[in-house]
Amino acid sequence: MRPFSLFPRLAAVAVFSMLMLTGSAEAQKTQTKKGSYPAAEGFDQAGSDPKAIAIADKVMNAMGGYDAWRNTRYLAWSFFGGQYQIWDKYTGDFHWERDTLVANYNLNTKKGEVYSRGQDISATPAGQKVLDRLTPIWINNSYWLVMPFKLKDSGVTLTYKGEGKTMDGAAADILQMTFKNVGVTPQNRYEILVNKATNLVEEWAYFPKATDEQPAFRRRWNDYAKHGQLLLAAGRDEATKPSRLDNIAAAQTIPAGVMTSKTPVAKLK
Template structure:
């Protein structure tokens, strides 16, 4: 009986040991998903991100307001003297040009579509790490590299399948192995491009509500600025000029 117990114990140990080895030898997709989940946890966790309600920020010459729960967005573009109020889920809304409500149906539709495109672009520059596991996103781990500060980063290749306005894009996302945060990204307009159009830091993480967001970045003037996360906002922000 004791011999049988010992044999069973050895078999169980062998199974557990083999399982451990397989976990460490993950395929590139599984490893990328694990790293992405670590990033989101480090930034405050998915629950806190889902509970984040209103976000306001500046991107370039635009100011955006976003109700994450309803999909209502306000885009102010002073350069074009334009304000677009659009729901990104229904593509319904209104627009004001030169302080006047746009009434032409065809023009309104174009402006609402443009407003959504602005939101897609501008919000991605702010919230990309939270979207690493979105439907249609294809994420794989392709190796490691050194960051400018000397830290080692896991490099994730991100591509898209039938999502977004530019599904042909490719990104390389650099995740600091020590801090478990995205610290750099490279953008390729086409999947087969060998050289990125840009490589930029993704730094200066700050508390925004109950999560971390990267803004007012320290390596240049381009990117999201003046981010404010709030639980309440004036109703007219999404309904009136």
């Protein structure tokens, strides 16, 4: 088994609301007023700008709407470095793979199993190391996929920073995300560029510290495609360096045994 490392850990800040991890399918399917996007409990409503909140609502609607986001059960994607994962938003189950290493874990109970070439290594130091890192892995990797759906999450302060241009010259509104007492790195800051014509996030910049003047990276957020009821973006290019998330899928049902498989599974479509 290759030594395990967590990579790239550049954006591990989000605390996903427990509503996304728990609750029955019936609770998930409760409909909201059309066009509404209720903030998560703990969202900094008082410290956030009304204009920024209104733009966040437009982003949610452009990507499918709040009900489509909440009612989508499974999300799957490949992350940089060869990690493939499937997240059950209803139960909190998380199936994660890297090469011949496989983990089946529950984000609520923080319990699971790790397999190397189909053999259970959960009780070994290497297996325990993987289990200890799976929640941070999920936080980081899922944020790279679904950040635009998390603009009004717990602990987030959302402010409007004015108008600007994306790397590709599109007119954009600039939102700033900062965090209070949440996540594994709450000192982070993000700038989110929302295309004024499409209401879609087209670029983001990551600042390791909220006081940093220059970002650690600035990347495109593009190449959108419909997955189930959601519009999700695969492109994460830097200015001159192509990069993307692959094997993106959204589903309501998956083949039996996928979330408990001891070996790598066929990629969801």
